[in-house]
Amino acid sequence: MGSSEFSWKLADHPKLPKDKIVALVVLDGWGEATPNQYNCIHVADTPTMDSLKKGAPEKWRLVRAHGKAVGLPTEDDMGNSEVGHNALGAGRIYAQGAKLVDLALASGKIYEGEGFKYINESFETGTLHLIGLLSDGGVHSRLDQLQLLLKGAFEHGAKRIRVHVLTDGRDVLDGSSVGFVETLENDLSRLREKGVDAQIASGGGRMYVTMDRYENDWSVVKRGWDAQVLGEAPHKFSSAVEAVKKLREVPNTSDQYLPPFVIVDKNGKAVGPIVDGDAVVTINYRADRMVMIAKALEYENFDKFDRVRFPKIRYAGMLQYDGELKLPSHYLVSPPEIERTSGEYLVHNGVRTFACSETVKFGHVTFFWNGNRSGYFNPEMEEYVEIPSDSGITFNVQPKMKALEIAEKARDAILSRKFHQVRVNLPNGDMVGHTGDIEATVVACKVADEAVKTILDAVEQVGGVYVVTADHGNAEDMVKRGKKGEPILDKNGNVQILTSHTLEPVPLAIGGPGLTPGVRFRKDLPDGGLANVAATVMNLHGFEAPSDYEPTLIEVTDGSPDF
Ligand SMILES: O=C(O)[C@H](O)COP(=O)(O)O
Ligand SMILES: [Mn+2]
Numbered sequence: 001m002g003s004s005e006f007s008w009k010l011a012d013h014p015k016l017p018k019d020k021i022v023a024l025v026v027l028d029g030w031g032e033a034t035p036n037q038y039n040c041i042h043v044a045d046t047p048t049m050d051s052l053k054k055g056a057p058e059k060w061r062l063v064r065a066h067g068k069a070v071g072l073p074t075e076d077d078m079g080n081s082e083v084g085h086n087a088l089g090a091g092r093i094y095a096q097g098a099k100l101v102d103l104a105l106a107s108g109k110i111y112e113g114e115g116f117k118y119i120n121e122s123f124e125t126g127t128l129h130l131i132g133l134l135s136d137g138g139v140h141s142r143l144d145q146l147q148l149l150l151k152g153a154f155e156h157g158a159k160r161i162r163v164h165v166l167t168d169g170r171d172v173l174d175g176s177s178v179g180f181v182e183t184l185e186n187d188l189s190r191l192r193e194k195g196v197d198a199q200i201a202s203g204g205g206r207m208y209v210t211m212d213r214y215e216n217d218w219s220v221v222k223r224g225w226d227a228q229v230l231g232e233a234p235h236k237f238s239s240a241v242e243a244v245k246k247l248r249e250v251p252n253t254s255d256q257y258l259p260p261f262v263i264v265d266k267n268g269k270a271v272g273p274i275v276d277g278d279a280v281v282t283i284n285y286r287a288d289r290m291v292m293i294a295k296a297l298e299y300e301n302f303d304k305f306d307r308v309r310f311p312k313i314r315y316a317g318m319l320q321y322d323g324e325l326k327l328p329s330h331y332l333v334s335p336p337e338i339e340r341t342s343g344e345y346l347v348h349n350g351v352r353t354f355a356c357s358e359t360v361k362f363g364h365v366t367f368f369w370n371g372n373r374s375g376y377f378n379p380e381m382e383e384y385v386e387i388p389s390d391s392g393i394t395f396n397v398q399p400k401m402k403a404l405e406i407a408e409k410a411r412d413a414i415l416s417r418k419f420h421q422v423r424v425n426l427p428n429g430d431m432v433g434h435t436g437d438i439e440a441t442v443v444a445c446k447v448a449d450e451a452v453k454t455i456l457d458a459v460e461q462v463g464g465v466y467v468v469t470a471d472h473g474n475a476e477d478m479v480k481r482g483k484k485g486e487p488i489l490d491k492n493g494n495v496q497i498l499t500s501h502t503l504e505p506v507p508l509a510i511g512g513p514g515l516t517p518g519v520r521f522r523k524d525l526p527d528g529g530l531a532n533v534a535a536t537v538m539n540l541h542g543f544e545a546p547s548d549y550e551p552t553l554i555e556v557t558d559g560s561p562d563f
């Protein structure tokens with residue numbers, strides 16, 4: 001579209017009215033799967049969500065939430081919050097970070113870009129530090145990309161490399177960290193044979209070290225800073241494999257929560273603190289859990305914790321993590337340019353919007369929803385409310401999280417009649433699902449269902465419309481399965497708990513007293529995905545979606561039966 005003819009004005013929908021109050025509920029990590037004992041949504045008492053399903057196929061359906069439907073490289077890639085909320089908000093499918101990094105590495109373009117040239121300047125005299133999540137989960141980063149980058153850095157002159165690993169166990173099985181560290185050690189030893197001084201320098205579990213998000217708990221980032229930059233940690237080892245094995249032996253530890261450690265030489269000195277003249281790359285492509293460390297590495301003025309030292313480094317992100325903040329200013333691969341999101345359009349067309357979640361998912365319904373952009377499009381038209389999450393706990397001990405508080409805020413926003421769109425993310429199924437605690441996840445699902453009820457009751461009172469969906473699966477399947485769908489057992493005969501997301505589709509339900517009679521789901525889009533939801537919601541606000549959006553999932557019939 002030529003910029004001269006571009007307009008934010010949306011055409012009126014020919015049949016659907018404006019000014020309805022639309023509640024938009026995203027259940028995080030709530031997929032649809034076969035009912036069995038490991039399906040926590042099935043086991044939990046969820047009368048509200050069950051009642052919505054009874055509206056199938058006219059007002060309840062499934063949508064795709066993984067793989068290519070959300071811009072991921074392959075159909076084996078499970079969905080995640082970033083790509084799910086991006087698709088929901090943007091209404092189009094963008095090649096996402098994982099894919100863009102794959103392409104840049106495969107073509108070699110990554111080494112020709114500004115970001116690599118910038119860090120390359122330090123290779124002659126400084127150390128290259130790579131910090132990031134070490135797994136093949138594919139949500140935040142991928143091991144094979146790290147391997148290619150190590151090879152490329154060597155070929156482009158890196159002489160001293162230090163890797164600061166964050167163990168996963170959240171997007172992959174708990175316990176898999178040992179194998180990933182062994183693989184990396186193997187690669188580094190091959191680099192050493194070629195004359196590169198390459199070593200793992202520090203590590204820690206992703207949920208306890210470095211990868212906090214939305215400023216929930218800066219102490220997480222500080223622990224990482226101390227280990228990675230200062231070379232200080234409570235645990236010191238001479239090998240990373242030994243570190244991970246030993247630290248996993250402590251009762252109740254897991255890959256996600258390993259304490260920070262540094263690797264030391266035979267004199268007990270840390271082998272890889274970050275110092276003046278070094279280059280640093282944060283290798284995760286996904287933004288949310290990199291923004292905080294990026295601020296610590298990049299901002300001259302920084303008051304979130306005492307950095308003790310602020311080395312003069314050349315820092316680049318794998319991607320730019322926040323387009324609005326231009327953070328970090330140097331990056332190896334350009335992020336997807338997600339523009340003209342539904343949120344921005346709706347604000348331009350007079351739709352007043354309220355968005356709410358608790359801290360751990362707040363950026364999902366704001367930042368991700370708006371195409372990885374922080375802040376308001378127009379503060380006079382929008383209100384975003386963040387309910388502080390509990391910090392320093394794993395959510396299986398508090399599976400209710402803040403769901404009811406979020407629902408109450410949404411209810412009040414609906415009843416105030418000040419907003420046309422009231423959008424929330426209910427985190428429970430996902431955040432508790434990631435702990436692998438089945439009992440707690442059942443409680444989490446029950447509470448999320450109660451929260452939906454509170455919101456739907458408010459919709460009922462104001463004659464509004466609701467759209468209930470999810471961003472990807474998680475709580476509906478808590479075991480690792482074999483090819484035929486059978487649970488996989490570990491060597492002790494116990495099922496292997498699945499802490500990660502799934503490949504399952506998610507529900508999409510519409511309804512409410514304000515829904516125009518005759519509105520129903522079309523039958524010609526059986527493969528519809530999350531990206532189709534934006535056009536659907538725009539219709540429910542009384543507008544046609546822009547022509548390049550994925551098509552709407554609804555049609556308006558005259559109500560007569562369809563033979
Ligand atoms: O960051 C996380 O918590 C997980 O890796 C993915 O979960 P999310 O995509 O639901 O945030
Ligand atoms: Mn999610």
Ligand SMILES: [Mn+2]
Nearest residue numbers: 029430431434
């Ligand atoms: Mn998740």
